[in-house]
Amino acid sequence: DVSRHPYEIEIGRYFSTPPLSIDPANHCVPIYDVLEVPSDDHTMILVMPLFRNVVNPSFDTVGEVVDCVHQLFEGLRFMHRHHVAHRDCMQLNILMDGCMFTGGWHPSEQFMSEDLKRPARHRTRTQSPPRYYYIDFGISRKYEASSTSPLEDPIFGGDKEVPEFKEDNFKPRNPFPTDVWYLGHAIQEMFLDQSYSGVEFLNGLVSDMMHSDPAHRPTMDEVFSRFQVIRQGFSSWKLRSWVAPDGKIFSIDFLAHWARRIQYIIRRIPPTHTSLS
Numbered sequence: 369d370v371s372r373h374p375y376e377i378e379i380g381r382y383f384s385t386p387p388l389s390i391d392p393a394n395h396c397v398p399i400y401d402v403l404e405v406p407s408d409d410h411t412m413i414l415v416m417p418l419f420r421n422v423v424n425p426s427f428d429t430v431g432e433v434v435d436c437v438h439q440l441f442e443g444l445r446f447m448h449r450h451h452v453a454h455r456d457c458m459q460l461n462i463l464m465d466g467c468m469f470t471g472g473w474h475p476s477e478q479f480m481s482e483d484l485k486r487p488a489r490h491r492t493r494t495q496s497p498p499r500y501y502y503i504d505f506g507i508s509r510k511y512e513a514s515s516t517s518p519l520e521d522p523i524f525g526g527d528k529e530v531p532e533f534k535e536d537n538f539k540p541r542n543p544f545p546t547d548v549w550y551l552g553h554a555i556q557e558m559f560l561d562q563s564y565s566g567v568e569f570l571n572g573l574v575s576d577m578m579h580s581d582p583a584h585r586p587t588m589d590e591v592f593s594r595f596q597v598i599r600q601g602f603s604s605w606k607l608r609s610w611v612a613p614d615g616k617i618f619s620i621d622f623l624a625h626w627a628r629r630i631q632y633i634i635r636r637i638p639p640t641h642t643s644l645s
Contacts, residue, residue, distance in 0.1 A: 369410055369411060370410055370411070370412055371410045372506075373505075373506035373507065375505070375508060375509060375510065376414075376504075376505045376506045376508070377399075377402055377412060377414070378510070379452060379505040379508050379510055380396070380397070380399040380414065380505050381399055381402075382450075382452075382510065383396035383398075383447075383450075383452075384396070384398045384399040384400075388450065391446070393442050393443070393445070393446040394443070394446055395439055395440070395442065395443025395444075395446065395499070395500055395501050395502055396443070396446075396447065396501065396502050396505075397416050397417070397419070397463070397501045397502065397503045398416065398417065399414055399415070399416060400415040400416060400417070401414075401415040402414055402415070403415065416503070417465065418466065418475060419463035419464060419465055419466070419501060419503070420463060420464055420465070420466055420473070420478055421463065421464075421478060422436070422459070422462045422463055422464050422500060422558065423459075423558055424478065424479070425468070425490055425492075427493065427559075427564070427611050428492050428493065428494065428610065428611065428625065428628070429492075429493075429494060429607065429608055429609060429610060429611060429625075429629075429639065430566050430567070430602070430606055430607050430608070430609050430611055430639075431494065431607035431608060431638075431639035431640040432492070432493040432494060432497075432611070433559060433564075433566075433567055433570075433611055434599050434602070434607065434640050434642070435493065435497060435640050435641055435642045436493075436500055436558075437555060437559075437570065437595065438595065438599070438640075438642040439499065439500040439642060440462065440500055440551060440554075440555070441551075441588065441591055441592045441595055442592060442642075442645075443500070443501070443502055444457060444502070444547060444548075444551055444588050445588040445589060445591070445592045447502070447547075448544055448547070448587070448588045448589075449589075450510075451510055451511045451512065451513055451515070452508060452509070452510045452511075453508060453509050453511070453518075453520075453543035453544050453546075453547055454502060454505065454508050454547050454550070455507045455508055455509065455520075455523065455525060455543050455546065455547065455550075456504060456506070456507055456508070456525030456526060456527075456550070457502055457547055457550045457551050457554065458525060458526045458527040458550055458553070458554055459527075459554040459557050459558060460526055461502060461503050461504045461525075461526065462500060462501070462502060462503075462554060463500070463501050463503055464498040464499065464500045464501065465498050465499050465501070466498075467496045467497070467498050467499070468490045468491050468492070468493060468495075468496045468498055469488055469489065469490045469491075470489045470490065470491065471488070471489055472488070473488040474488070492628065494628075494632060494637060494639065495632075495637065497641040507523050507525060509543065517542050518542060518543065518544075519540035519541065519542060520540060520541060520542075520543050521538070521540055522536075522537045522538070522539070522540075522541055524537075525550070527550055527553060527554075529553065530546055530549055530550070531549070531580045532546065532580075532582050533546075541582065542582065544587070544588075545582035545583070545585045545587075546582065547588070548577050548585045548586065548587070548588060548591065549577060549578055549579075549582070549585065551577065552573075552574045552575075552576075552577025552578040553578055555570060555574050555577075556574050556578070559611075560574060562613065563613055564611045564612070564613060565610070565611060565612050565613075566609055566610065566611045566612070567611055569598055569602075573591065573594055573595060573598065577591060592645070596644055596645055599640075599644065600644055604639055607639035607640055608629050608632065608633075608639045610622065610625045610629075612625070
């Protein structure tokens with residue numbers, strides 16, 4: 369509905385047009401086409417690729433978590449460097465492509481094959497690394513380069529827990545620190561709240577991103593730089609280690625993980641597919 373979301377098409381096209389569309393740091397969903405609805409002047413149809421829920425299938429190794437978080441930090445930093453605040457970068461607005469899947473999947477039943485006759489077959493993220501994307505620019509805003517600290521009336525996205533909005537939902541706020549909180553909370557929900565082992569390295573950075581005072585949150589440039597320092601200290605052994613849910617450390621899944629791990633080493637499949645910047 370362009371009357372409710374007047375900037376969504378403009379921002380989507382902005383990131384879908386060269387040179388931004390071919391920048392590897394751009395993780396905004398590409399817009400293939402915009403279709404008009406003949407009987408409704410207020411409705412437009414955006415044509416985009418079919419993507420998947422970001423957390424399914426499950427993550428297998430620390431390296432897979434590192435690749436995901438790297439791309440998410442890189443993507444939001446890219447948006448902010450181009451003066452765009454997403455304003456709703458919650459977990460549900462983060463998706464991934466389907467390169468892990470060998471035969472596709474059903475659009476409404478993600479765990480099933482396209483013909484609904486069997487479970488959808490997939491590789492691990494280490495074998496076929498996905499690319500992660502931000503979607504939904506319905507309440508996003510683009511600012512002039514000179515507007516370094518814009519103020520906007522609070523607008524609640526899908527995540528209703530933003531501390532500055534709960535404190536005073538009438539006071540105008542800078543949306544860029546709020547984006548940092550949204551992404552920090554999304555990463556907390558994806559990894560830290562899931563009782564995974566081996567992801568404790570995210571705790572300090574995510575905590576700072578979710579500081580109750582927006583003025584004390586790091587910028588996305590700072591977040592990305594800090595994450596590069598964190599991952600730089602990881603050995604290949606650490607990156608290949610299992611991010612096992614609690615209670616499965618000695619299960620049959622553990623043996624399956626070790627079988628994959630040995631296979632990756634023999635085949636020289638790297639533990640991560642993003643590089644230090």
